[in-house]
Amino acid sequence: MKHNIRIVVNGDEYCLAVDPWKTLNEVIREDLNLTGTKLGCGTGDCGACAVIVDGKAVSSCLTLAVSVDGKSIKTVEGLAPSGEELHPIQESFVETGAIQCGFCTSGMEMAAFHLLSNNPSPTDLEIRKGLSGHLCRCTGYNQIVEAISLAANKMQGCHCKKEES
Amino acid sequence: MKEFSIVGKDVPRTDAEAKARGSALYTDDIRLPGTLHGRILRSPIAHGIIKNIDTSKALKLPGVKCVLTAEDTPKVKYGNWRLFPETQDEYPLAVDKVRFIGDEVAAVAAIDRDTAEEALDLIEVEYEELPAVFDVASSIAQGAPVIHEYCPSNISVNRKIKYGDIEKGFAESDYVREDTFKFQAISHAYLEPCSALAQVDLDGRITLWTSTQTPYIVQCLLASTLGMRENDIRIIKPYVGGGFGGKMELRTWEFCAALMAKKTGRPVKFTLDRQEEFLAGRRRHPMTIRSKVGFKKDGTLVSKDLRIQLDGGAYNAMGPTATFLCGNFGAMLYRYPNYRFLGEHIYTNKPPASAMRGFGAPQSLYASEVQMNIAAEELGIDPVDIRLKNAQVSGDKIPDVATISSCGFSESIQAVAEMSGWREKRKSLKPGQGIGIGCYSFISGGVFNWFNTQYPFSAAEVRVFSDGTAHLLTMASDIGQGSDTALKQILAEELGLRMEDIRLTTADTAMTPQGDLGTWGSRVTLMAGNAVIDAARKIKQQLFGAVSARFNLNVIHDIECKNGRVQATARHDYGMSFGDAVAMVQKANRGEPLVARGSYTPRGKGLVTPAFGFGAQIAEIEVDKETGLVKVKNMWTAHDCGTVINPRSVEGQLAGSIQMGLGYALSEQMIMDGGKTLSLDFADYKMPTAMDMPPSEVVHVDTFEPEGPMGAKETGEGLASPTAPAISEAVYHATGYRCKDLPITPEKILNATRDKAE
Numbered sequence: 073m074k075h076n077i078r079i080v081v082n083g084d085e086y087c088l089a090v091d092p093w094k095t096l097n098e099v100i101r102e103d104l105n106l107t108g109t110k111l112g113c114g115t116g117d118c119g120a121c122a123v124i125v126d127g128k129a130v131s132s133c134l135t136l137a138v139s140v141d142g143k144s145i146k147t148v149e150g151l152a153p154s155g156e157e158l159h160p161i162q163e164s165f166v167e168t169g170a171i172q173c174g175f176c177t178s179g180m181e182m183a184a185f186h187l188l189s190n191n192p193s194p195t196d197l198e199i200r201k202g203l204s205g206h207l208c209r210c211t212g213y214n215q216i217v218e219a220i221s222l223a224a225n226k227m228q229g230c231h232c233k234k235e236e237s
Numbered sequence: 238m239k240e241f242s243i244v245g246k247d248v249p250r251t252d253a254e255a256k257a258r259g260s261a262l263y264t265d266d267i268r269l270p271g272t273l274h275g276r277i278l279r280s281p282i283a284h285g286i287i288k289n290i291d292t293s294k295a296l297k298l299p300g301v302k303c304v305l306t307a308e309d310t311p312k313v314k315y316g317n318w319r320l321f322p323e324t325q326d327e328y329p330l331a332v333d334k335v336r337f338i339g340d341e342v343a344a345v346a347a348i349d350r351d352t353a354e355e356a357l358d359l360i361e362v363e364y365e366e367l368p369a370v371f372d373v374a375s376s377i378a379q380g381a382p383v384i385h386e387y388c389p390s391n392i393s394v395n396r397k398i399k400y401g402d403i404e405k406g407f408a409e410s411d412y413v414r415e416d417t418f419k420f421q422a423i424s425h426a427y428l429e430p431c432s433a434l435a436q437v438d439l440d441g442r443i444t445l446w447t448s449t450q451t452p453y454i455v456q457c458l459l460a461s462t463l464g465m466r467e468n469d470i471r472i473i474k475p476y477v478g479g480g481f482g483g484k485m486e487l488r489t490w491e492f493c494a495a496l497m498a499k500k501t502g503r504p505v506k507f508t509l510d511r512q513e514e515f516l517a518g519r520r521r522h523p524m525t526i527r528s529k530v531g532f533k534k535d536g537t538l539v540s541k542d543l544r545i546q547l548d549g550g551a552y553n554a555m556g557p558t559a560t561f562l563c564g565n566f567g568a569m570l571y572r573y574p575n576y577r578f579l580g581e582h583i584y585t586n587k588p589p590a591s592a593m594r595g596f597g598a599p600q601s602l603y604a605s606e607v608q609m610n611i612a613a614e615e616l617g618i619d620p621v622d623i624r625l626k627n628a629q630v631s632g633d634k635i636p637d638v639a640t641i642s643s644c645g646f647s648e649s650i651q652a653v654a655e656m657s658g659w660r661e662k663r664k665s666l667k668p669g670q671g672i673g674i675g676c677y678s679f680i681s682g683g684v685f686n687w688f689n690t691q692y693p694f695s696a697a698e699v700r701v702f703s704d705g706t707a708h709l710l711t712m713a714s715d716i717g718q719g720s721d722t723a724l725k726q727i728l729a730e731e732l733g734l735r736m737e738d739i740r741l742t743t744a745d746t747a748m749t750p751q752g753d754l755g756t757w758g759s760r761v762t763l764m765a766g767n768a769v770i771d772a773a774r775k776i777k778q779q780l781f782g783a784v785s786a787r788f789n790l791n792v793i794h795d796i797e798c799k800n801g802r803v804q805a806t807a808r809h810d811y812g813m814s815f816g817d818a819v820a821m822v823q824k825a826n827r828g829e830p831l832v833a834r835g836s837y838t839p840r841g842k843g844l845v846t847p848a849f850g851f852g853a854q855i856a857e858i859e860v861d862k863e864t865g866l867v868k869v870k871n872m873w874t875a876h877d878c879g880t881v882i883n884p885r886s887v888e889g890q891l892a893g894s895i896q897m898g899l900g901y902a903l904s905e906q907m908i909m910d911g912g913k914t915l916s917l918d919f920a921d922y923k924m925p926t927a928m929d930m931p932p933s934e935v936v937h938v939d940t941f942e943p944e945g946p947m948g949a950k951e952t953g954e955g956l957a958s959p960t961a962p963a964i965s966e967a968v969y970h971a972t973g974y975r976c977k978d979l980p981i982t983p984e985k986i987l988n989a990t991r992d993k994a995e
Contacts, residue, residue, distance in 0.1 A: 101266075105268060106259075107259070107262065107263075107265075107266035107268075108258065108259020108260065109259070110263075110428075110429070110478075111265075111430075112428045112429070112430070113511040113918060113919050114510055114511055114512075115511065115918045115919065115920065117918055117919030117920050118428060118511075118919055120428055147259070148258070148259035149258070149259050149260075151258075152258060158254065158257060158258070162254075162257035162258065163257075165253070165257045166249050166250070166253040166254055166257050167249060168885075169249075169250070169253075169885030169886065169888065169889050171250060171252075171253045171256045171257060172479075172717040172718065172719065172889055172893065173427070173428065173429065173476075173477065173478045173479040173716060173717025174252065174253075174255075174256030174257075174261055174476060174478065174717065175263065175427075175428040175429040175478030175479060175717075176428050177256050177257060177259075178259045181257065199927075200927040200928050200930075201928065203926070203927040204926050204927060204928050206926075206927070207426075207428065207919060207924055207926065208428070208896075208927075209425075209426050209427055209428055209479050209481070209893070209896070209897070209924070210428075210479055210717050210889065210893045211889050211892060211893055211896075212889070212891075212892030212893045212894070212895050212896035212930055212933075213892070213896065213926070213927040213930050214892045214930055214932075215885075215888070215889055215892065216927070217927060
C-alpha cells in the first residue's frame with residue numbers, strides 16, 4: 073500500500089503517494105525528476121546521493137521516502153540562488169578545477185554546504201573529515217578541498233587565503 | 238617556446254558549470270516517455286553448460302514486456318580486436334556455456350526496475366557445472382578444463398619482442414638478478430555505474446545513449462551483433478561519470494537495450510548497480526611477471542628478459558592490447574641494449590580483466606622500477622643516479638617499440654630529486670620513515686589498428702560563421718578528463734577566437750565526423766587535437782585568401798588569425814574581423830557555408846604510438862610500527878607532457894592518478910574466493926578518501942612534442958604507474974620490507990618485519 077507524504081524540496085511543496093520501500097533517492101530522481109542527485113553505490117558508501125534533510129546531510133539512497141514526510145529537503149538544484157547565478161560553493165568548484173567527470177560533484181557540494189553551514193571557516197583537516205564519506209575517482213580530492221576552502225572565504229566575503237592549521 | 242593566448246592558460250572547464258549545477262545529464266538522467274527498465278540475469282557458477290532456460294514464468298509476471306536469452310539473438314560473437322576475428326570470443330548473452338560468475342545469461346525489460354528484478358528470480362536455468370580454473374598456473378596445466386573451444390591451450394594471445402642478444406648480454410653482465418612479481422586485480426571504480434538507453438526512431442534506426450568511452454566501437458559492434466548496418470545505429474555519449482578503460486567495449490546491456498527497444502517499440506534503459514559493477518565488471522589484469530636483468534658494475538643496463546602472464550579472466554576483452562603493451566613498457570624508460578619479451582594472455586573462469594588506466598604499464602613498470610631499486614642498492618649506487626645513467630633520451634629508437642621524438646625524462650628525475658630533498662632525506666630519515674622513487678613512460682594513443690577502422694583515427698569538422706563564432710564537431714569523447722575543454726582551447730588558439738566563441742558537438746555518431754577510436758591510451762589530446770588543427774588550418778587558408786584579395790596584399794605577407802581578427806601579421810590595418818572575413822569567403826563562394834574537415838592518423842611512427850610522455854615521482858612515507866599502516870606524507874612529481882594545454886586539468890589528472898596509485902599500492906584489491914568476487918561494495922573495496930591524500934608538489938618539465946598539437950602529448954595515464962613503485966621503495970627504505978606482490982598491506986609489512994626481528 074502506498075503512503076502519502078508531503079515534502080518541501082528546494083522550497084517547493086510536493087504531495088506524493090510512495091511505496092514504503094522507495095528510497096528518497098528514487099523519489100527525488102524518478103518522481104521529481106531532480107537528476108542532479110546521483111546514485112553511485114546504493115549502500116551509503118560513496119556520497120554521490122547526498123542531500124540535506126532539515127539541515128542534515130544524508131545519503132538519499134539509504135533514506136526511505138516515508139521517513140522524510142513533513143521534512144524540508146535541499147538538493148543540488150536548490151543551491152544556486154537563481155537560474156543565472158551560482159552558489160559560492162559551485163563557483164569555487166568551477167574555478168579551482170574541482171570537477172572532472174562530475175558524478176560525485178553534487179554530493180561533494182552538498183557535503184560542503186553542510187560543513188560550511190556548521191563551520192564557516194574550516195581547516196584543511198576539517199574539510200577532509202567533512203568529505204570522508206564521499207568518494208571521488210577522478211580528482212584526487214585536493215582540488216575539491218581547495219574549492220571548499222575558497223567557498224568558505226567567499227561566503228564570509230573575504231577573499232584572502234585563510235591560515236591552515 | 239611559442240607564446241599562446243589560450244592554450245596553457247587557466248581556462249575553466251567548459252562543462253564545469255553544468256556539472257556544478259547538477260544539470261549535466263548522464264545516461265541514467267535521461268527521461269523518455271514509456272521507458273522500460275532492464276535487468277540482467279547472471280551466472281551463479283564459474284563454468285558450466287546451459288542445459289535449459291525456462292523464461293515462461295518470468296514472461297507471465299504482470300509488467301514484464303520482454304525477456305531475452307541467446308536464443309532470441311543473432312548469436313554473433315564480438316570483441317574489440319576486429320583485425321583478428323578469432324580473438325572475438327564474446328556473445329552478448331551466453332550461448333550454451335557460462336564462463337564466470339556474473340556471465341550474462343538473460344535479460345528482462347519491465348515497466349519498472351522492481352518488476353524486472355522480480356522477474357529475474359522467475360527465470361529457471363539448468364546448468365551442468367564444469368571444472369573451473371581460477372589462476373594462470375592451473376589454467377595452463379596439463380588436462381586443465383578448456384574455457385573456449387577454439388583455444389585448447391587457454392592461452393589466447395602471445396606476444397614476443399626480441400632485439401639484441403640477451404644471453405650474450407647476461408654473459409657480459411657483472412650483476413644479474415631475477416625476480417617474480419604478482420599483481421592483484423583492481424576495479425576502475427568509476428563513480429557512474431554503466432547505463433544505456435535505447436530508442437527506435439520512426440524509420441527503424443536505433444539511437445543508443447550510453448555511458449561509453451568509445452561511441453564508434455559500440456556503433457560498429459552493436460551493428461554486427463544485431464545484424465544491422467552501422468548507419469542504422471546512432472550512438473550518443475552523454476556526460477560520462479568516469480571510465481578509466483572500463484567503458485571501451487560493447488557491453489551486454491547496450492546490446493539488450495537496443496534489441497529490446499526494437500522488440501517492444503518502447504525505449505529501454507539498463508543501469509547497473511554497484512554490486513554488479515564489482516561482481517562482474519572489468520578490472521585491471523592480475524599478472525605474474527618474471528624479470529631477469531643484467532647490469533655492469535657501474536650500473537649500466539645490459540640485458541633484460543621479461544616474461545609476463547596475464548590472468549585475462551573468461552574473455553579477451555582488451556587483454557590482447559594489454560599483453561602487447563606490457564612488452565612495450567618493459568622496454569621503455571631505460572636503454573636495454575638486449576631485450577626479450579614473452580607475454581601470454583591466459584583465460585581463467587573469472588570476470589574478464591580489460592583496459593585500465595595505464596594499460597599494462599602499472600604492472601610492467603612496477604617490476605622494472607622495483608628491480609632498478611634493488612640493483613641500485615646491491616651495486617651501491619643511488620637510485621636516482623642509476624636511473625640517470627640509463628635514462629632514455631630524445632632520438633632513442635627501440636626496434637618494434639618506439640621512436641622517441643621528445644623526452645624530458647632525465648630532467649624529470651633531476652627535478653623531482655631536487656624538490657623532494659632526496660639526497661638528504663635518503664640519509665637522514667628516522668627508522669619507520671622512508672622515501673622512494675618511481676618513474677614512468679606512457680604512450681600518446683596507439684597506432685596498431687586492432688579495431689581495423691577504415692576511417693581516420695580522429696576527425697574534426699569546423700564550421701565558422703559571419704557572427705564571429707565557430708562550431709567544432711568531433712566524435713572525441715570527454716569522459717571527465719577534460720578533452721572538450723582542451724579541444725576548444727586548441728581551436729580557439731588556432732582561429733584567434735575566445736572560448737565563448739566556440740560551440741561544441743561531440744561524440745554522436747550520426748552528427749560528428751567519422752571516425753574516432755574513442756578515449757583510451759591517452760590518445761585524445763594528441764590525435765583529436767591534431768584533427769582540429771588540420772580542419773582549422775583549412776578554414777584559415779580560405780580566410781587568408783579573402784583578406785589577401787581584399788587588401789591586395791603582396792604574396793609574401795604572412796596573415797594571421799588573432800584577437801578575433803584576420804590580418805596581415807606585419808600590418809594589422811590590413812585586416813578585418815573574423816566574422817567579416819567569413820562573410821567575404823561566403824560571398825566569394827556564392828553563399829556556400831565555410832566548413833572544413835580535418836583528420837589525424839599517425840604515419841611513420843611505428844606500430845605503438847606517435848609520442849611518449851615521461852616522468853618521475855618521489856613518495857615520502859611513515860610506517861606505524863604497531864599496526865603496519867603506511868601513511869603517505871608527501872608526493873613530488875616532475876613530468877614531461879609536452880605543452881600543457883590546460884594547467885588545471887593536468888593538475889587534476891596528476892592528483893587523480895596519485896589517488897589511484899595510492900590505492901593500487903596500499904589498499905585496493907578485488908578479493909576473490911575462487912571465481913567469486915567478495916569485495917562487492919565500497920566498504921569492502923578500499924579506495925583512498927580525502928583523508929588519505931598527501932600534499933603534492935608538481936613540476937611540468939618544459940618539452941615540445943613535434944608530433945603533438947601545439948607540442949602536447951599524454952598526461953594522466955602514465956602517472957598511474959610511478960606511485961606504487963615509489964611508495965614500495967619508500968616502505969623498503971622505512972622497514973626493509975620489499976614488496977613483490979601488491980598491495981602493500983599492513984599485514985604483509987608486519988609479517989615481514991616480525992620475521993626479521995625474530
